[in-house]
Amino acid sequence: MIDRLERLTNLVATLLDTRRPLMLEEIVELVPGYPDDKLAYRRQFERDKETLRGIGIPVRVEPLDSLGPEQGYRILPDEYYLPPLELTPDEQAALHVAVTAVRLEGGPAPAEALWKLGGREGEAANALAALPTVPALPAMFDAYRSRATVTFRHRGELRHLDPWGILFRRGHWYVVGHDHDRGDRRSFRVDRIEGEVETGPAHAFEPPARLEPGAVLGDEPWRYGDEDVVAARVAVDARQASPVVEQVGEDAVVERRDDGAIVVQLPVTNTAAFRSFVLGLLDAAEVVAPPELREEMRDWLEDLARSAP
Amino acid sequence: MSPRPLPGPRLRRVLALVPWIADHPGAALAEIAGRFGVSEQELEHDLELLPLCGLPPYTPDRLIEVEIVDGHVWIRFAEYFDRPLRLSAEEGLALLAAGRALLAVPGSDEHGALATALEKLARALGVTEGLAVEVGEPPYLDALRRATDASERVEIDYYSFGRDATTTRQIDTRSVFHAFGHWYAAAYCHEAADERLFRLDRIRAVRPTGTSFEPPAREDAAHFGHAVYHPRAEDPRVTLELAPEAAWVVESYPSEEAEERPDGSWRAVLAVSERAWLERLLLQLGPAARVVAPAELQTVGTEAAARLVTRYLR
Secondary structure, X not given: OOOHHHHXXXXXXXXXXXXXXXXXXXXXXXXXXXXXXXXXXXXXHHHHHHHHHHOOOOEEEEEOOOOOOOEEEEEOHHHHEXXXXXXXXXXXXXXXXXXXXXXXXXXXXXXXXXXXXXXXXXXXXXXXXXXXXXXXXXXXXXXXXXXXXXXXXXXXXXXXXXXXXXXXEOOEEEEEEEEOOOOEXXXXXXXXXXXXXXXXXXXXXXXXXXXXXXXXXXXXXXXXXXXXXXXXXXXXXXXXXXXXXXXXOHHHEEEEOOOOOEEEEEEEOOHHHHHHHHHHOHHHEEEEEOHHHHHHXXXXXXXXXXXXX | OOOOOOHHHHHHHHHHHHHHHHHOOOEEHHHHHHHHOOOHHHHHHHHHHHHHOEOOXXXXXXXXXXXXXOOEEEEXXXXXXXXXXXXXXXXXXXXXXXXXXXXXXXXXXXXXXXXXXXXXXXXXXXXXXXXXXXXXXXOOHHHHHHHHHOOEEEEEEEEEOOOOEEEEEEEEEEEEEEEOOEEEEEEEEOOOOXXXXXXXXXXXXXXXXXXXXXXXXXXXXXHHHHHHOOXXXXXXXXXXXXXXXXXXXXXXXXXXXXXXXXXXXXXXXEEOOOHHHXXXXXXXXXXXXXXXEOHHHOOHHHHHHHHHHHHHOO
């Protein structure tokens, strides 16, 4: 009985070495370890193919010739091999430090992430940071690096996006890009994507040169929205003034009062997120303009104050 | 039939091992095992398999040759495995994200070996500047990291978000780390006489005390998640009724009981360490949340709203 790993290793070598697509019948003839029965070897090969694809081996299915419906299989060397990276030992050691200091939770273990780069060089580092991962992130990263348009469901709506970049900010992963449905730049929180990400063909678009995802995303939650932009002014008491300035930036400050209070002006495209920001400051903040936003806040608080427990 | 280990992970390792060993003839088994994070037995087990592998018709000249002499290994006739498989999306992401995050930490060498390694990696993956990791730069990050490394006790002014108040305390910082989008200092607080976590963006001032402390063993990344928030037994519990649009509360805070109804609404029990924390949550959720129990917390939201609304009635 031939070990499954042995058969898989031979299968990879054979599909990688062939110059033309191989028919299933040829494969089971060439690679030892498949059963004789047609139904059984077909099923076995399907399982093997899925295992190979599962670890990222690009097994292609191609027509044998332009005439018939028959299909063959192979692995194109250009799609299989890692391009030579020419990493120096110092660089390998630096990557070892990076993957041990910063862990992508749910991602490969540090040693495994380095396998293809020659394994662990030098010393591991003390843990410094943990980044979360979310189910849709690897697929989104793959679409971004292959420049493929993605289709996904976000807050109940189907969106079509050219992913220009991926950004981690304030504990969340975002994808930024060109939204086909809105005809404009948009950003989405990757953890809010519902279900699978469907990836179209590679090289479907060209992202803008020297793109900074952070600039596309804008800086604050109240800007992550589709609403028309409103210039909102918020008065902040002295005791919360400095952390607020740190968060929104010095440029947003439009007034400094003698008691240390400040007024900041914020471009709001997401009123709900804006309201949460102001309420998070509790008694230390107040919406001062425009009148509509101030009224909205007053109504929100009055409704809540009147609500029966 | 007895369950067998999945062949995928082991195949991944074999396909990475072979090119490296072929490229480093005579490498020691111990070194290879260390590099790839496997035991020497596992490694030998992997290597035993290879002489049976090769290309049709599997005559000796078509099989991979493995030679092990005195704990050193040579692999020959495996040209088709002379380079590793390209990086998967998961591997590429893990490497780039970790590297970019570390480079973003203040004090990293922007032109050092990590930066050049990431450039090479990004080129091989076909990505450019479009993957960015921001970890933020709170004002006292550097001061606290230095105090940690030197085991120096410091005095801080700390804004307690839960209590909406600023206090001064002396702390012995054991580690500084980034998790859930924030920097934290895990420290022994002399005021509380207990271990505490401090969010760096809420530290308003750091002053040296001229005293040092005995450095303890280091924290591990795996514990970050648990360390950041663990309800204390004595914290009051609140039972909330949450509309479907407020389901994020269940994901964002450790709930001790959470039950989803067929209509998508939730009933969840959360620990409330400070009243101001619950005020914020209820103010932000508005009609999407209702306190079911206990009776003394049922009016927290309405009272806070009544207090805040006075600013809008002038």
